[in-house]
Amino acid sequence: MVKAKIAVNGYGTIGKRVADAVRAQDDMEIIGISKTKPNYEAAVAHQLGYDIYAPAANLGAFEKAGMPAAGTIEEMVEKADLVVDCTPGGVGEGNKSLYEKAGVKAIWQGGEDHSLAGFSFNAICNYEQAVGRDLVRVVSCNTTALCRAIYPIDKELGVKKVRVILARRATDPNDVKKGPINAIVPDPIKLPSHHGPDVKSVLPQINITSAALKIPTTLMHVHTVNMEVDKDCTVDEVKNIFGSQPRIRFVGQGMSSTAEIMEFARDMKRPRNDMWENCIWPESITVGDKEIYFFQAVHQESIVVPENIDAIRAMMELESDGAKSIEKTNKAIGLYNK
Numbered sequence: 227m228v229k230a231k232i233a234v235n236g237y238g239t240i241g242k243r244v245a246d247a248v249r250a251q252d253d254m255e256i257i258g259i260s261k262t263k264p265n266y267e268a269a270v271a272h273q274l275g276y277d278i279y280a281p282a283a284n285l286g287a288f289e290k291a292g293m294p295a296a297g298t299i300e301e302m303v304e305k306a307d308l309v310v311d312c313t314p315g316g317v318g319e320g321n322k323s324l325y326e327k328a329g330v331k332a333i334w335q336g337g338e339d340h341s342l343a344g345f346s347f348n349a350i351c352n353y354e355q356a357v358g359r360d361l362v363r364v365v366s367c368n369t370t371a372l373c374r375a376i377y378p379i380d381k382e383l384g385v386k387k388v389r390v391i392l393a394r395r396a397t398d399p400n401d402v403k404k405g406p407i408n409a410i411v412p413d414p415i416k417l418p419s420h421h422g423p424d425v426k427s428v429l430p431q432i433n434i435t436s437a438a439l440k441i442p443t444t445l446m447h448v449h450t451v452n453m454e455v456d457k458d459c460t461v462d463e464v465k466n467i468f469g470s471q472p473r474i475r476f477v478g479q480g481m482s483s484t485a486e487i488m489e490f491a492r493d494m495k496r497p498r499n500d501m502w503e504n505c506i507w508p509e510s511i512t513v514g515d516k517e518i519y520f521f522q523a524v525h526q527e528s529i530v531v532p533e534n535i536d537a538i539r540a541m542m543e544l545e546s547d548g549a550k551s552i553e554k555t556n557k558a559i560g561l562y563n564k
């Protein structure tokens with residue numbers, strides 16, 4: 227089988243995980259990753275056997291550091307069928323002309339605007355519409371989790387409106403520069419936060435607004451979700467709907483916080499403690515007067531990783547059926563939630 231040739235431009239929190247997840251698949255291969263500087267992350271990428279590509283001006287620095295680059299980022303892009311752009315939010319849009327010039331397909335992450343790709347992706351919601359597309363944006367971590375939870379409820383019960391409050395982790399665990407370390411920050415103060423409108427970029431029919439607060443933690447985000455639905459339902463029916471989803475995990479057995487969920491991921495020996503699934507507390511699911519309430523936790527560093535793999539598979543036309551791609555991706559990375 228000819229494998230799709232994938233490059234990862236930007237090897238940070240998301241990029242390193244996407245690269246490893248591509249490696250785990252049998253229908254695609256990593257032809258290179260990009261690093262701007264020969265730091266510790268580049269050294270590990272080198273040890274892992276990735277071909278590293280760098281900005282032309284920095285090739286000498288990689289040579290000097292004993293990890294010679296395989297070429298420039300432009301050369302990497304030329305060799306690929308598809309580039310997964312995992313550069314910081316707002317940087318990726320500057321790479322569009324590079325990808326267009328090379329005639330490669332491109333995926334951007336949620337830090338870029340919907341208009342950059344013109345199509346925002348979530349595997350459960352709109353896989354089939356991504357088949358054969360050249361440009362796709364995988365929505366952000368919080369939006370991914372909301373889409374995964376809202377879509378099946380809308381399908382079964384009809385969603386009238388969604389109201390969500392997000393407690394957002396301040397920054398990622400490796401980030402020494404950002405805070406807050408002793409404050410709760412309405413972010414943004416002007417409502418709604420971008421998450422509600424972002425869900426609509428995938429599910430335009432959903433009436434949703436959101437508010438977000440940044441809190442001093444790095445582990446996960448937590449959502450308080452309220453959905454008003456068209457049909458009467460019971461807690462068990464809602465549990466059955468969530469329970470049938472391939473990327474929703476129920477958390478209990480003493481896991482009463484994000485800290486314990488992360489410990490669970492460590493104990494399961496997940497790579498980098500990754501928890502790719504929405505983590506819903508079944509005990510929190512409350513129903514009354516056609517309204518559903520629940521809490522879910524979101525591991526921001528990893529939740530979008532399987533979605534990137536499915537987006538690749540759809541765009542490269544390696545699989546036309548979303549459910550089959552999701553199953554294949556989950557199996558290859560080790561996501562078993564039942």
Ligand SMILES: NC(=O)C1=CN([C@@H]2O[C@H](COP(=O)(O)OP(=O)(O)OC[C@H]3O[C@@H](n4cnc5c(N)ncnc54)[C@H](O)[C@@H]3O)[C@@H](O)[C@H]2O)C=CC1
Nearest residue numbers: 236237238239240312313314315335336337366367526527
């Ligand atoms: N970290 C998170 O929790 C999540 C991030 N995202 C989105 O994913 C994207 C990437 O975010 P992170 O991985 O967190 O960022 P990051 O800062 O951890 O990694 C970005 C990487 O790109 C490199 N880089 C910077 N400029 C570059 C350039 N011009 N060319 C090549 N590489 C360059 C940086 O050196 C760094 O290694 C953003 O759009 C972000 O909004 C989405 C979901 C969750």
Ligand SMILES: O=C(OP(=O)(O)O)[C@H](O)COP(=O)(O)O
Nearest residue numbers: 336366367368369394396397526
């Ligand atoms: O995509 C994310 O969050 P979001 O869904 O709130 O946009 C990531 O947690 C990155 O957020 P950041 O912009 O605080 O680094």
